[in-house]
Amino acid sequence: MSSSAYEGFNEESFFDRVEAQFVKKAPNLSQTLNIAVIGKVSAGKSSLINALLKLSRRQALEIAKVGATSGVTTDLTILKLDEKVHLVDSPGLDDVRTENSELTKKFLKHIDVGIFVVTGSSDSSQKKNLDDLRQHCDAIFVVLNKIDEWDDLDPSVLEDIIQQWKTDLEVEKIYPTCAKGYDPKSRLPTMDIRGVAKLRNDIGDFLEKKGKDLLLARHMAQKQSHAVKIIAVALAAVAGEAFIPGSAIYITATQGAAIASLSYLYTGEILSAESTLSILPKFVAETAGSNLFLFVKSFLPPTGIVDVAAAGVAVVITLALLATVNYLLSNGEELEQEELLRSKFRTYHQQAKDTFKELALTDVRDLPSWTKLVNKFLGSRQ
Ligand SMILES: Nc1nc2c(ncn2[C@@H]2O[C@H](COP(=O)(O)OP(=O)(O)OP(=O)(O)O)[C@@H](O)[C@H]2O)c(=O)[nH]1
Numbered sequence: 610m611s612s613s614a615y616e617g618f619n620e621e622s623f624f625d626r627v628e629a630q631f632v633k634k635a636p637n638l639s640q641t642l643n644i645a646v647i648g649k650v651s652a653g654k655s656s657l658i659n660a661l662l663k664l665s666r667r668q669a670l671e672i673a674k675v676g677a678t679s680g681v682t683t684d685l686t687i688l689k690l691d692e693k694v695h696l697v698d699s700p701g702l703d704d705v706r707t708e709n710s711e712l713t714k715k716f717l718k719h720i721d722v723g724i725f726v727v728t729g730s731s732d733s734s735q736k737k738n739l740d741d742l743r744q745h746c747d748a749i750f751v752v753l754n755k756i757d758e759w760d761d762l763d764p765s766v767l768e769d770i771i772q773q774w775k776t777d778l779e780v781e782k783i784y785p786t787c788a789k790g791y792d793p794k795s796r797l798p799t800m801d802i803r804g805v806a807k808l809r810n811d812i813g814d815f816l817e818k819k820g821k822d823l824l825l826a827r828h829m830a831q832k833q834s835h836a837v838k839i840i841a842v843a844l845a846a847v848a849g850e851a852f853i854p855g856s857a858i859y860i861t862a863t864q865g866a867a868i869a870s871l872s873y874l875y876t877g878e879i880l881s882a883e884s885t886l887s888i889l890p891k892f893v894a895e896t897a898g899s900n901l902f903l904f905v906k907s908f909l910p911p912t913g914i915v916d917v918a919a920a921g922v923a924v925v926i927t928l929a930l931l932a933t934v935n936y937l938l939s940n941g942e943e944l945e946q947e948e949l950l951r952s953k954f955r956t957y958h959q960q961a962k963d964t965f966k967e968l969a970l971t972d973v974r975d976l977p978s979w980t981k982l983v984n985k986f987l988g989s990r991q
């Protein structure tokens with residue numbers, strides 16, 4: 610007997626082994642995240658923060674104040690998004706230093722991401738501020754904001770200006786942005802947001818490598834794209850894990866870790882391994898007395914070889930259950946709502962089966978883009 614989904618363990622040890630894998634896969638949410646947004650008065654720092662977090666104008670007023678009159682961000686420089694995530698919005702680090710509180714000292718000791726905001730024509734005197742910031746940061750993103758100021762001119766003018774900034778600041782990359790529309794005094798009916806998605810993605814990719822992307826994504830007003838990422842990563846993992854001996858352990862742990870991530874994204878709550886894994890059997894509670902072991906048995910063959918077909922089944926179940934969790938959490942519902950959970954799951958399960966039938970994949974490992982698939986799957990409903 611080789612490649613059995615249950616190889617080498619019994620029902621009693623199953624939970625423990627899944628839990629051990631869950632701990633490895635679940636996001637580390639005990640870390641801190643420090644972000645500094647530095648730039649001259651009125652450069653658009655507050656506007657950019659609001660645009661990065663995709664806040665509405667109303668929400669923006671509560672987070673980072675935008676002012677037509679300059680110098681609005683004067684008093685408290687540290688914004689606490691939560692106990693672990695701190696954001697500084699200040700003209701320079703000197704202003705942070707003068708505050709000299711325990712919080713600012715700790716902040717300055719380690720900044721994960723520095724966002725340096727400039728505007729207008731290049732100014733080489735800014736380089737010392739950038740260098741100062743760089744000394745404290747793991748990564749620096751230089752932003753040229755208010756690019757709309759050059760809208761009436763030939764595009765080559767903006768290109769030249771960007772080039773000049775690169776030379777003067779000695780950086781390879783500059784993010785041109787427009788973050789206009791958050792000013793409450795502005796009579797603009799719509800916002801003009803440009804280049805911010807690219808900046809957000811690159812910051813997200815950097816934080817992902819440090820295992821900190823979820824800490825920030827949790828504060829974004831729109832969470833769907835991050836949820837898609839969590840689900841896509843889990844599906845890709847399951848598609849591979851199905852072929853490993855003892856696959857049931859890995860697949861279950863992957864599902865659990867994805868549920869824990871989704872839960873943190875939407876609620877900010879950190880679920881324990883036990884409470885996360887106790888959710889899984891609820892999906893198939895039709896089988897009376899269901900536990901985690903029976904849950905896995907319901908879709909993985911208990912003996913024999915895990916083949917391509919079984920892997921497909923595991924992926925379909927995983928997609929259906931994570932789509933269900935996403936649906937409930939994004940609608941502010943509790944995962945304990947068992948009836949809703951199961952009825953949604955039944956619908957998604959059928960749709961997931963249909964989706965994969967339409968794809969006519971012989972091997973789920975051949976799917977080119979999980980993100981695209983999940984986007985389409987979630988986007989076409991809700
Ligand atoms: N035209 C244009 N105006 C912008 C842009 N971004 C912000 N503004 C405006 O510039 C002004 C200052 O924006 P803030 O976001 O308050 O800038 P800040 O850097 O936080 O300013 P302080 O907190 O005073 O240092 C506001 O009137 C904004 O609406 C942009 O991309 N284009």
Ligand SMILES: [Mg+2]
Binds near residue numbers: 698
């Ligand atoms: Mg400000």
